[in-house]
Amino acid sequence: MSIFNFGREQLQKGMLNKMLQEVGIDDVGSFVQDFRNEAAQASVAPHQGDDDYDEDATLQHASGQQANLFSMGSSMLNQFSGGGGGHGGDGDSNPLDMVQGAMKAYKMFSGDQSGSGGGGGNFLDNIGSTVQNAQKMYAVYKQFDKNGDGKITVEDIELYLQEMGLGFVSPYVAKGLFQAVDQNHNGTLDFTDLMALTAILNKLNGQFGGAQ
Numbered sequence: 001m002s003i004f005n006f007g008r009e010q011l012q013k014g015m016l017n018k019m020l021q022e023v024g025i026d027d028v029g030s031f032v033q034d035f036r037n038e039a040a041q042a043s044v045a046p047h048q049g050d051d052d053y054d055e056d057a058t059l060q061h062a063s064g065q066q067a068n069l070f071s072m073g074s075s076m077l078n079q080f081s082g083g084g085g086g087h088g089g090d091g092d093s094n095p096l097d098m099v100q101g102a103m104k105a106y107k108m109f110s111g112d113q114s115g116s117g118g119g120g121g122n123f124l125d126n127i128g129s130t131v132q133n134a135q136k137m138y139a140v141y142k143q144f145d146k147n148g149d150g151k152i153t154v155e156d157i158e159l160y161l162q163e164m165g166l167g168f169v170s171p172y173v174a175k176g177l178f179q180a181v182d183q184n185h186n187g188t189l190d191f192t193d194l195m196a197l198t199a200i201l202n203k204l205n206g207q208f209g210g211a212q
Contacts, residue, residue: 043101
């Protein structure tokens with residue numbers, strides 16, 4: 001069984017829940033709530049005790065991100081500037097701090113050991129090892145936030161993973177996790193939820209990432 005060839009029958013038989021339990025996630029709801037709490041705490045004071053944080057470099061990169069994102073539309077650019085648009089649960093915080101908070105929670109909850117390579121490893125090393133790359137994830141996420149409310153739908157999740165280079169994940173795994181992470185069952189996820197989903201995917205990949 002792997003996250004690559006996981007199918008409808010396996011989902012209907014509850015195999016996804018068993019896979020989650022094998023990687024230490026007995027209750028997705030509790031995992032997501034703990035993830036959100038950690039992300040919120042990190043976004044309040046994202047730089048305290050962070051020896052690797054370089055404020056000037058981060059601000060310069062954020063400015064570069066804004067320039068690179070200009071062609072994607074002014075509404076996305078405004079998100080990085082802190083203005084405009086309706087938001088969901090993440091919308092009240094500064095976008096840069098919110099992204100950093102979610103990324104720190106991702107590193108804590110995904111099993112990312114910052115460089116452990118074998119056994120499936122961290123398949124997000126190329127996009128999720130730094131805050132700067134988390135900003136890329138946020139930029140792609142905003143492309144799928146069609147009405148500017150800070151949320152994406154289950155129909156978007158496969159496309160999002162494809163855009164992030166994770167299109168190899170079975171659509172049944174992707175949609176099954178979406179529904180599990182969507183704790184209020186309103187059919188949408190905000191960015192922090194999406195990062196929690198990505199952290200779960202990384203844990204699954206570590207044990208069930210072998211392609212058949």
